[in-house]
Amino acid sequence: MIDKASPIPIYYQLQEHMRQMIDTGVWKPGEPVPSERDLSEQHEISRMTIRQAMTNLVNEGLLTRVKGRGTFVAEPKIEQPLMKLTGFSEDMRRRGIEPGSNLLQFDIVEASADASKHLEIEPGTDIYRISRLRLGDGAPMAHELSYLRKEGLRLTEEELQGSLYEAVETQLGMKMAGARQTIEPSFATEEEASLLTIEAGAPVLLLERVSRLESGAPIEYVKSIYRGDRYKFIADLER
Amino acid sequence: MIDKASPIPIYYQLQEHMRQMIDTGVWKPGEPVPSERDLSEQHEISRMTIRQAMTNLVNEGLLTRVKGRGTFVAEPKIEQPLMKLTGFSEDMRRRGIEPGSNLLQFDIVEASADASKHLEIEPGTDIYRISRLRLGDGAPMAHELSYLRKEGLRLTEEELQGSLYEAVETQLGMKMAGARQTIEPSFATEEEASLLTIEAGAPVLLLERVSRLESGAPIEYVKSIYRGDRYKFIADLER
DNA sequence: GTCATATGGTTGTCTATACCACTTTTCTTT
DNA sequence: AAAGAAAAGTGGTATAGACAACCATATGAC
Numbered sequence: 001m002i003d004k005a006s007p008i009p010i011y012y013q014l015q016e017h018m019r020q021m022i023d024t025g026v027w028k029p030g031e032p033v034p035s036e037r038d039l040s041e042q043h044e045i046s047r048m049t050i051r052q053a054m055t056n057l058v059n060e061g062l063l064t065r066v067k068g069r070g071t072f073v074a075e076p077k078i079e080q081p082l083m084k085l086t087g088f089s090e091d092m093r094r095r096g097i098e099p100g101s102n103l104l105q106f107d108i109v110e111a112s113a114d115a116s117k118h119l120e121i122e123p124g125t126d127i128y129r130i131s132r133l134r135l136g137d138g139a140p141m142a143h144e145l146s147y148l149r150k151e152g153l154r155l156t157e158e159e160l161q162g163s164l165y166e167a168v169e170t171q172l173g174m175k176m177a178g179a180r181q182t183i184e185p186s187f188a189t190e191e192e193a194s195l196l197t198i199e200a201g202a203p204v205l206l207l208e209r210v211s212r213l214e215s216g217a218p219i220e221y222v223k224s225i226y227r228g229d230r231y232k233f234i235a236d237l238e239r
Numbered sequence: 240m241i242d243k244a245s246p247i248p249i250y251y252q253l254q255e256h257m258r259q260m261i262d263t264g265v266w267k268p269g270e271p272v273p274s275e276r277d278l279s280e281q282h283e284i285s286r287m288t289i290r291q292a293m294t295n296l297v298n299e300g301l302l303t304r305v306k307g308r309g310t311f312v313a314e315p316k317i318e319q320p321l322m323k324l325t326g327f328s329e330d331m332r333r334r335g336i337e338p339g340s341n342l343l344q345f346d347i348v349e350a351s352a353d354a355s356k357h358l359e360i361e362p363g364t365d366i367y368r369i370s371r372l373r374l375g376d377g378a379p380m381a382h383e384l385s386y387l388r389k390e391g392l393r394l395t396e397e398e399l400q401g402s403l404y405e406a407v408e409t410q411l412g413m414k415m416a417g418a419r420q421t422i423e424p425s426f427a428t429e430e431e432a433s434l435l436t437i438e439a440g441a442p443v444l445l446l447e448r449v450s451r452l453e454s455g456a457p458i459e460y461v462k463s464i465y466r467g468d469r470y471k472f473i474a475d476l477e478r
Numbered sequence: 479g480t481c482a483t484a485t486g487g488t489t490g491t492c493t494a495t496a497c498c499a500c501t502t503t504t505c506t507t508t
Numbered sequence: 509a510a511a512g513a514a515a516a517g518t519g520g521t522a523t524a525g526a527c528a529a530c531c532a533t534a535t536g537a538c
Contacts, residue, residue, distance in 0.1 A: 009521060035488060046523045048287075051489090059298060067489045068530035185424035185442040185467035203424040203442060228424035248491060274518060285493045290519090306519050307500035 002043055010045055015053035022062055022073055032070040033063065092136050100135035106157060108150060115147045118210050118221040126150045130160065133195060140196045142226040149219050165211075168219060176219070179211040185228070192225045203228035241282055249284055254292035261301055261312055271309040272302065339374030345396060347389060354386040357449050357460040365389045369399065372434060379435045381465040388458050404450075407458060415458070418450040424467070431464050442467035 002013045021027045036054065040047040054071060057063045064074045092099035109129045116123040128148040134141050146164075148155070152172050159167040165176055186206040193200040204225050211220040241252045260266040275293065279286040293310060296302045303313045348368045355362040367387040373380050385403075387394070391411050398406040404415055425445045432439040444465040449457050 011521075037488080046525095048524085049522055052521085065489065066531090068487085069532080070488055183422060183444075184470075185444050187442060203426060205422070205424050232421045232423045250491075276518080287494085288492055291491085304519060305501090307502080307517085309501095309518060 002045070011049050011052040011056075014039075014043065014045065014050065015056050018053065018057060019062065022057075027073050029073050029075045032072050035070055092141075097136040098138075100138065102133040102135060103130075103157065103160060104133055105129060105131035106160065111147070115221055118208075119147060119149055119218050121149065128153070128155055132160075140227070141231055142224055143192060143195050144222060144224045146223075147221045149217075164220075172213065172219075176211055176213060179209050179220075181207065181209040183207050186225075188225070196225070196227050198227060198229070205231065241284070250288050250291040250295075253278075253282065253284070253289065254295050257292065257296060258301065261296075266312050268312045268314045271311050274309060337376050339377060340399075341372040341374065342369075342396065342399060343372055344368060344370035345399065350386070354460055357447075358386060358388055358457050360388065367392070367394060371399075379466070380470055381463050382431060382434050383461060383463045385462075386460045388456075403459075411452065411458075413452050413454060416451050416453045416455070418448050418459075420446060420448040422446050425464075427464070435464070435466050437466060437468070444470065 001017065002010060004010060006013065018027075018033065021033075027033055034042070036047050036050045039045070039050045043050075054063060054065075058065055058071075062074055064072050066072065107129055108126050110124045111119065111121055111127045113123050115127060116125065119127065121127070127150050128146075130144075130146040130148070132144045132146070134144055148168075153168065154171065155167065169176060184206050186204055188196065188198055188200055188202045188204045190200045192204065193202065196204075198204075205228055207222070207224040207226060209220070209222040209224075210218050211222075212218050240256065241249060243249060245252065257266075257272070260272075266272055272293075273281070275286050275289050278284070278289045282289075293302060293304075297304055297310075301313055303311050305311065346368055347365050349363045350358065350360055350366045352362055354366060355364065358366065360366070366389050367385075369383075369385040369387070371383045371385070373383055387407075392407065393410065394406065408415060423445050425443050427435065427437055427439055427441045427443045429439045431443065432441065435443075437443075444467055446461070446463040446465060448459070448461045448463075450459040450461075451457050
């Protein structure tokens, strides 16, 4: 179950093992998990290492420690949730609109000052540039300009059709950790207006997103323009 | 500086000491902090204990560790997530802006068609209407028009100063479950423009939110206008 | 039965040490 | 001078042990 010879840290193996026990319901909310000393003896791992694994899960809110009593599986969170912002395709389908995509550009360019700042790389470094027109029932809904770090990636046009994130995770052997996204109102420029078949100066939503890997390194920087007259951002918030 | 005889844990004393060095600007963002081994010798504290203090600060986002290079004071985060179910005030404070509020209206009215639809009640039912101008560092940031179901609630002007959600949860004995929120761009009308001290036609964000109780019943319907030039919606997305 | 006490189990804190992986600097070789 | 190798410094992981603080339960005296 836990391989001490593995290059993967022991504490991490144990941590993920415990996470699985919780996720799969083998360990149920409110129930105590084995004590640190028990786990230490069972797995022949130092207690400090056990603690390192458990501390991470406590910080994530999956476990609760009570001095003198033990460590327990936390009740499912209501407090510190994650919010979901629906992706374009999913969002369109939810409204009964058929999503589509037109690839305008797909090439390798030198990173501009803007892109290099967000991707935290040196300006001039080679990066992927992907320019796409997003469609709803055939009509232009948004223009999306993505920049991806090139290192370690070998993208083809085919992969742009499928899930870009999956391709990245497979090729880099690392998972995406999350993203930060900002939304602000703006006016359509001449160029944007012609792409979206709207009038220049029409209200649009400017969306910027930086996605990061587990390592913390930014991998993707996206700048999108959404038609204000046709598109509404919907966010389901939990608490 | 650090008292080993104190009942307060050593790691905690060191942790708070380091926090102070950062808060007061003695240690500036981007600069390296003393290495773990240095601190260990200086304070005659085991390196593992030093690490416990620093790990907490890393988890809080105040420090950044880089293997092989050192530990650094993190760049201050200005962009904090908004998309949790937090109110305007909390959101502003997170960005280091002093929130304020001007109560324009607070009365009981009969539900309009629009409000009754979102609150899922009969049109004409009595509901609270709250019109507020939201301020950031004294300047108008948004206009917020809220409608709340009246049943079971007895709101006072004082409660509008504090957390509205808390008051609702206390009085109804039920927690808020979540909300659905839409965001779209628009132009400021004459009336909105004068409230927000911007020009008519300036870009604004129109936000609508329906908050629900655990029972599923909608309790609050909010329609807000945010200044586009001053406010950016920020969402932290997890996978 | 009731209350006080002992006892064993739990997490919390702390030490001292060791080795690894990575980065920067320094020194050596060419 | 440039290139390469070695050394020094950094955080990352792991061990074994110790004592403190706290909790529940069993055991005892009354």
